[in-house]
Amino acid sequence: MLELKQIGYWYDREENSLFKNVDLTFETGHSYAIVGQSGSGKTTLLSLIAGLEKPKAGEIILNGQLLSQIGLTKYRQKKVSIVFQSYNLLTYMSPLNNLLTAMAVTKSTHEGDKTYAREMLRKLGLTDEQMTKNVQRLSGGQQQRVAIARTMCCDAKLVVADEPTGNLDEENTQEVIQLFQTIAHEQDRCVIIVTHEPDVAAACDYSYRLAHHEFALEK
Numbered sequence: 001m002l003e004l005k006q007i008g009y010w011y012d013r014e015e016n017s018l019f020k021n022v023d024l025t026f027e028t029g030h031s032y033a034i035v036g037q038s039g040s041g042k043t044t045l046l047s048l049i050a051g052l053e054k055p056k057a058g059e060i061i062l063n064g065q066l067l068s069q070i071g072l073t074k075y076r077q078k079k080v081s082i083v084f085q086s087y088n089l090l091t092y093m094s095p096l097n098n099l100l101t102a103m104a105v106t107k108s109t110h111e112g113d114k115t116y117a118r119e120m121l122r123k124l125g126l127t128d129e130q131m132t133k134n135v136q137r138l139s140g141g142q143q144q145r146v147a148i149a150r151t152m153c154c155d156a157k158l159v160v161a162d163e164p165t166g167n168l169d170e171e172n173t174q175e176v177i178q179l180f181q182t183i184a185h186e187q188d189r190c191v192i193i194v195t196h197e198p199d200v201a202a203a204c205d206y207s208y209r210l211a212h213h214e215f216a217l218e219k
């Protein structure tokens with residue numbers, strides 16, 4: 001589904017490349033962890049995959065189309081969905097309105113379908129009452145579940161997450177990992193997670209380690 005071909009990236013000078021000549025392939029129906037030391041460049045790679053930055057070398061190809069052909073704006077709107085450590089919800093809205101807004105902005109096939117949005121939130125463990133109160137009144141684990149439900153309401157087959165369990169306790173971490181597995185396996189999406197947590201990496205189908213400017217498949 002997603003191919004990275006000979007990707008290289010540096011911030012200041014090419015001699016200081018975080019990584020170069022990276023060839024990676026990601027498929028729908030699977031989850032992938034990206035692990036590696038702090039500062040090695042994991043978030044940077046994710047920002048290239050999310051279309052937030054352009055690679056300095058190489059090409060990113062989605063279903064046979066170059067990202068530059070798709071256009072980064074369209075790519076970010078329709079093709080990729082991002083889950084952040086800090087949830088990034090619209091804090092002045094309810095969970096339900098967060099989902100409806102995302103569905104409208106991304107022109108999801110479920111746009112305007114309140115019943116579907118409610119069903120996703122219910123599936124992720126929110127009560128009818130929690131769905132309609134301000135998101136800031138929910139716990140961190142509940143807010144992250146809303147962020148994941150938002151992804152499930154959008155059509156993007158590619159889901160990227162940067163330390164999505166970084167703010168969660170052990171129990172919520174396990175639940176969130178299972179939700180990502182459901183998104184990958186039951187919704188046939190491609191899930192790519194940057195994580196420091198060995199448990200999260202172990203739960204993913206595959207794990208790539210970034211070390212010495214290269215990615216190696218660990219499992």
Ligand SMILES: Nc1ncnc2c1ncn2[C@@H]1O[C@H](COP(=O)(O)OP(=O)(O)OP(=O)(O)O)[C@@H](O)[C@H]1O
Binds near residue numbers: 036039043
């Ligand atoms: N906008 C920027 N300008 C210059 N250097 C940057 C910028 N963003 C990140 N860096 C540097 O690039 C390197 C990789 O950063 P990145 O955040 O991708 O690493 P990471 O592996 O995700 O780290 P962590 O696990 O600590 O989040 C770091 O040395 C960082 O200081």
